[in-house]
Amino acid sequence: MEKYQLSPKSWSQEIYIKALKKAAYAHQGQKMAGSEIPYLMHLNLVSMEVIAAISVETEHDGNLAIQCAILHDTIEDTNTTFEEIRTEFGESVANGVLALTKDENLAKHLRMADSLQRIKKQPQEIWMVKLADRITNLQAPPHYWTQDKIIRYREEGIQIYEALRDASPFLASRLAKLIEDYKAFIK
Template sequence: MQQNWSQEIYIKALEKAAQAHQGQKMPGSEIPYIIHLSFVSMELIAALNVEKERDGNLAIQCAILHDVIEDTATTFEEIKTEFGEAIANGVLALTKDNSLEKKLQMADSLRRIKKQPPEIWMVKLADRISNLQAPPHYWNQEKIIQYREEGIQIYETLKDASPFLASRLATKIEEYKAFIK
């Protein structure tokens, strides 16, 4: 079976992300953060097996690197130098603008993602799929409800990029109701 992405490119991005996120944990756990990046790329790989017309290398690199600008000391220029402008632009679009009020960040992020190729949209869909697990124990009901509503906003805005991921996200959003009391 022919695939539309390269293991070597995957490994290069994963090594960069592992170095950048070294020591970070998934929120509310002792699990290394790199596991989240593996979950997101796994969702993308599953979609790319079905939606073969997509640029898998673009999607997977952005999936693995999607939090390096936001959560580490890694810069846009560093990503651009190591991975190219398309990857750097995708990662930047997936990065929240912390200069904005929290309530404005998602709409801003989605607006910037929509200007990118559909592979970047797919990363955001896959990211929220992987994040719609049991919420951290310290989240209150308001935060849980808001997080689910953001998931719906992401779904509505980006669903056209990938029928496969849109279906997965819709299912996760429905299942997330179990955490709302």
């Protein structure tokens, strides 16, 4: 049987599976906003964007990026703690997930700037997760969103793009296109 040698910056299916199992358990029963689609779909879409980027930008630590992509909402949206993530996945992953977690103690209009500031202190793989997250979320907005909410969401996308685009030209170009396309939802 032939052995395949991965580059040190590549990623491991076993690590992906471990993170996905953790996320599936943590997000069990949750649905994507405005749908009956299990929330796990969102996490898979974010990790797929990251995998696409690291397949062409091979200098990145794929394992760090993928684990944070899959686990990015666990602290924010489930009962999972920073300590749990650190124990199971290590300090770098836990710090990345924490940086990607909105600070609910801040006023809503301050959260994105705070989040971006914390993300920028992390390795660029964490930046990539935020880019991938917004790429995944810049689809047709839920039917119940107001025009004001749609406009603000697009503006946040621009803010994310401007702050984090240097981490991944691949993801930055995808996000820029989706920000442009999102204008179609503004009346």
